[in-house]
Amino acid sequence: MASTDTATGTLERHGLSDDQLRAIFRNMLLQRQLDNRGFQLNRQGKVPFALGSEGHEALQAGAAMAFNRGSDILAPYYRDLGLCLGIGLTAYEIMLSIFARAPDHNGGRQFPNHYSSKAAGLMSFSSILAAHLPHAVGAAYAIKYRGEKGRAVLATCGDGTTSEGEWHETMNFAAVHKLPFVMLVENNEWAISTPLEKQMAEPQIWKRAAGYGMPGRRFNGFDPIATFAAVKEAMDRAREGGGPTLIEGTCYRYLAHSTDDNDMTYRTREVVMERRKQDPVPAFEALLVEHGVLTAQDVAQMRKDVLRDTNEATDAAEAQPYPTPADLYLHVHEGAWQPWQS
Amino acid sequence: MAVVSANTTVMNNVEAVRATLYDALKSDERVCILGEDVGARGNVFLITKDFVGEFGERRIIDTPIAEASIVGIAVGMAMEGLRPVAEIQFADFIYPSFNQIVGEAAKIRYRSNGEYTCPMVIRTPYGGGVRGALSHSVSIEALFYHVPGLKIVAPSFPADVKGLLNTAIDDPDPVMFLEHKKTYRLIKGEVPNGHYTIPLGKANVLKEGTQLSVVSYGLYVHWALEAARQLEGEGISVEVIDLRSIRPMDKTAILQSVEKTRKLLIIHEDNKFGGIGAEISAMVAEEALFHLDAPIRRLCGPDVPAMGYALPLEEEFMSSPAEMADAMREMVKF
Numbered sequence: 001m002a003s004t005d006t007a008t009g010t011l012e013r014h015g016l017s018d019d020q021l022r023a024i025f026r027n028m029l030l031q032r033q034l035d036n037r038g039f040q041l042n043r044q045g046k047v048p049f050a051l052g053s054e055g056h057e058a059l060q061a062g063a064a065m066a067f068n069r070g071s072d073i074l075a076p077y078y079r080d081l082g083l084c085l086g087i088g089l090t091a092y093e094i095m096l097s098i099f100a101r102a103p104d105h106n107g108g109r110q111f112p113n114h115y116s117s118k119a120a121g122l123m124s125f126s127s128i129l130a131a132h133l134p135h136a137v138g139a140a141y142a143i144k145y146r147g148e149k150g151r152a153v154l155a156t157c158g159d160g161t162t163s164e165g166e167w168h169e170t171m172n173f174a175a176v177h178k179l180p181f182v183m184l185v186e187n188n189e190w191a192i193s194t195p196l197e198k199q200m201a202e203p204q205i206w207k208r209a210a211g212y213g214m215p216g217r218r219f220n221g222f223d224p225i226a227t228f229a230a231v232k233e234a235m236d237r238a239r240e241g242g243g244p245t246l247i248e249g250t251c252y253r254y255l256a257h258s259t260d261d262n263d264m265t266y267r268t269r270e271v272v273m274e275r276r277k278q279d280p281v282p283a284f285e286a287l288l289v290e291h292g293v294l295t296a297q298d299v300a301q302m303r304k305d306v307l308r309d310t311n312e313a314t315d316a317a318e319a320q321p322y323p324t325p326a327d328l329y330l331h332v333h334e335g336a337w338q339p340w341q342s
Numbered sequence: 343m344a345v346v347s348a349n350t351t352v353m354n355n356v357e358a359v360r361a362t363l364y365d366a367l368k369s370d371e372r373v374c375i376l377g378e379d380v381g382a383r384g385n386v387f388l389i390t391k392d393f394v395g396e397f398g399e400r401r402i403i404d405t406p407i408a409e410a411s412i413v414g415i416a417v418g419m420a421m422e423g424l425r426p427v428a429e430i431q432f433a434d435f436i437y438p439s440f441n442q443i444v445g446e447a448a449k450i451r452y453r454s455n456g457e458y459t460c461p462m463v464i465r466t467p468y469g470g471g472v473r474g475a476l477s478h479s480v481s482i483e484a485l486f487y488h489v490p491g492l493k494i495v496a497p498s499f500p501a502d503v504k505g506l507l508n509t510a511i512d513d514p515d516p517v518m519f520l521e522h523k524k525t526y527r528l529i530k531g532e533v534p535n536g537h538y539t540i541p542l543g544k545a546n547v548l549k550e551g552t553q554l555s556v557v558s559y560g561l562y563v564h565w566a567l568e569a570a571r572q573l574e575g576e577g578i579s580v581e582v583i584d585l586r587s588i589r590p591m592d593k594t595a596i597l598q599s600v601e602k603t604r605k606l607l608i609i610h611e612d613n614k615f616g617g618i619g620a621e622i623s624a625m626v627a628e629e630a631l632f633h634l635d636a637p638i639r640r641l642c643g644p645d646v647p648a649m650g651y652a653l654p655l656e657e658e659f660m661s662s663p664a665e666m667a668d669a670m671r672e673m674v675k676f
Binding site: 073104105106107109110114116117118123124126128131133134135136137138139140141142143145146165166169170172173176330331332333334337338339340341342 | 423544
């Protein structure tokens, strides 16, 4: 069905086709379903830990649409389920990570949500915040070093990470060398339990761009189309040799930090419920239905498909074996290796 | 640099590092150097002098003063196919990059189950005896040798510098390359011409002996050798082993020597508690206790935070060939 203008005006789609809009929405639904599944499995005692991205769905699905598969590099952080899905990871790969099974890219070594896939251009990262950002500009330097045209690195972090020294070092180096690099900050207002006002005196993170001598802008991260437009503009500039950009998407963290956190110790249910009124998932659904990109029946079918995919991925991943004890000793270095040589 | 034969050239350690880096830059387009003042200044010890003119700012990168990201950027370069040689201007400045070395570089291959690798070298000058005070004199090897995923070499002779630096640059995993700064211009030696490598984890028996095994590395291995040669005149026969490589370490060389001499003295500049000597002692106790005729002894830096700037504070921290000779005599007498 072709989209149409409505009484509320034209859909500002920034070049996104109906298929792309539907893919963004499907990604958002899948994020929410997989997030839910992780928390359910934790409560069932099947996995020791889960961590959700609820509230980041629009931002991540929109941003991923501006990523060129097979060419760009993504250096994400641990709350980027939707970005990783959007650049090509499957629900099955996500569930392998949650269950820590042997076929997982990391061989079941890393925490859930610490995805990596060299084939997808998804850089390996740890839980140490901002430590991945120098790696991202190092990769951007390698792209420029080899004179590769049309490639860029998209790095992400939360608002909390912008307090780290390596965040600053990264921004500065990227700017000095005009690297093909985009710093996307997902500002959800919480660093676990520490609110924005205790993290920084100036809450508009994008304004720091001026201090580094690079362009910066802020966008509404609850709007996937606005997100796509901001990320695409920055990535295109980076790919064309125009240097780095700092972009900040505003969103909100609806869930506790993780299954091991109780957010009711530092914020109230009322505050969270108030922010839930802006939930980007039903809002984007309403927008797409209003503009005829999706019908209510399409949405119902999509929800069914996403649930089916999640169930199948859950069953398939759970059926995979754990890594073996012998796997503990692999990949310390290339080949068999001991600190004592004999 | 003087050519003494068709096959070797006499160099000091600075010249050996420089010549090896130069050859690597010439022969492998993926090799680049990044660090503080490595460009126009040519590094504070002139190791990269004139490199930027020949190889350009793209490959010889003067970084902002930001040690964590010097290492971190090199990690990212390595993950994406370059062969970076990151320089920390003085080993004392490496602490801000501790997480990038221990938490990141050492774990890239492991945490990605082998999908990503991190082939990079971190070069840094370490050690005292140069009036470097608290922040230009430290030894850092013990802080890193505990860490699986890292390799650490500390060569003391120009020929070893060349062979081991070539190996480090070729290595598919991160290697820390420690250069004792007092040996930079003090120590000269013949270096074979042309490309060659020395495997990591192979010690070098500098002097054979029968009554005592001395294991050392860095500046002190030169002093230990001097002391051992002096003791020859007294009829005392000491074997001196240069570890060259700290992780991996050459178990066979140490055990073969100890089983022959039945006595072990470990000498290092870094402080004693938890130092390299502790691991060697433990290994020998586990593997060769009943070959020993005397308790193992460690002659090491004192357990104080650092050597001071004032000459007596530096001299008190540092050992000397005379002190080493005394320890050797006592061990042989035991």
